[in-house]
Amino acid sequence: EVQLVESGGGLVQPGESLRLSCAVSGFTFSSHAMIWVRQAPGKGLEWISYIRPATDTIYYADSVKGRFTISTDDAKNSLSLQMNSLRVEDTGVYFCARDHGSSWASFAYWGQGSLVTVSS
Amino acid sequence: QSALTQPRSVSGSPGQSVTISCTGTSSDIGGYNFVSWYQQHPGKAPKLMIYDVRKRPSGVPDRFSGSKSGNTASLTISGLQPEDEADYYCCSYGGSYHLAIFGGGTKLTVL
Numbered sequence: 267e268v269q270l271v272e273s274g275g276g277l278v279q280p281g282e283s284l285r286l287s288c289a290v291s292g293f294t295f296s297s298h299a300m301i302w303v304r305q306a307p308g309k310g311l312e313w314i315s316y317i318r319p320a321t322d323t324i325y326y327a328d329s330v331k332g333r334f335t336i337s338t339d340d341a342k343n344s345l346s347l348q349m350n351s352l353r354v355e356d357t358g359v360y361f362c363a364r365d366h367g368s369s370w371a372s373f374a375y376w377g378q379g380s381l382v383t384v385s386s
Numbered sequence: 387q388s389a390l391t392q393p394r395s396v397s398g399s400p401g402q403s404v405t406i407s408c409t410g411t412s413s414d415i416g417g418y419n420f421v422s423w424y425q426q427h428p429g430k431a432p433k434l435m436i437y438d439v440r441k442r443p444s445g446v447p448d449r450f451s452g453s454k455s456g457n458t459a460s461l462t463i464s465g466l467q468p469e470d471e472a473d474y475y476c477c478s479y480g481g482s483y484h485l486a487i488f489g490g491g492t493k494l495t496v497l
Binding site: 301303310311312313318325361363366369370371372373374376377378379 | 389409416418420421422424426428431433434437438445464475478479482483485486488489491
């Protein structure tokens with residue numbers, strides 16, 4: 267069974283850093299693309315970062331480029347998102363998700379979400 | 387790249403059919419056959435309902451169907467059931483630097 271479990275969320279002040287983790291199981295981690303998607307309170311979904319470990323391909327949305335860093339730890343079957351210089355508008359629930367095979371923009375498995383609150 | 391445009395809300399009675407539209411541009415929906423749809427119940431993670439415009443993942447009822455015409459994609463839910471009440475999001479590939487463009491979401495109410 268495929269499982270994704272996020273951790274690391276919390277309350278931080280503007281300008282501070284936070285690291286999210288996503289522990290995965292039930293599939294060969296390095297064979298799939300992974301993404302982070304966030305959802306501001308009462309708002310829609312926003313893709314923020316993508317990684318395909320097999321090809322070392324990484325992309326970021328403009329809203330987080332230069333501040334967030336996505337990475338994987340194959341030995342630990344874990345995906346991470348290092349978030350620096352956090353802003354109030356980064357507040358939301360952060361989901362990690364796995365692709366659906368070779369298709370683009372389709373994500374078949376999702377974690378339960380981790381709440382990040384940026385507030386002074 | 388701007389978010390895809392969806393109606394804020396739609397509604398229908400049990401047993402009826404509803405269609406949710408999702409409008410983009412020739413750079414996203416119109417340019418690729420990579421449109422997906424997600425169902426999200428309050429406080430839960432999104433669930434993939436349709437991918438590649440019209441394909442259903444294993445376990446998704448065939449009451450859910452997808453289509454596309456030009457720059458607009460659509461999700462049709464037939465035989466509405468109370469448990470279909472949720473938020474629905476469309477998503478399209480928009481090229482290497484716009485990997486997943488989401489719509490603003492549509493709240494489906496089953497009357």
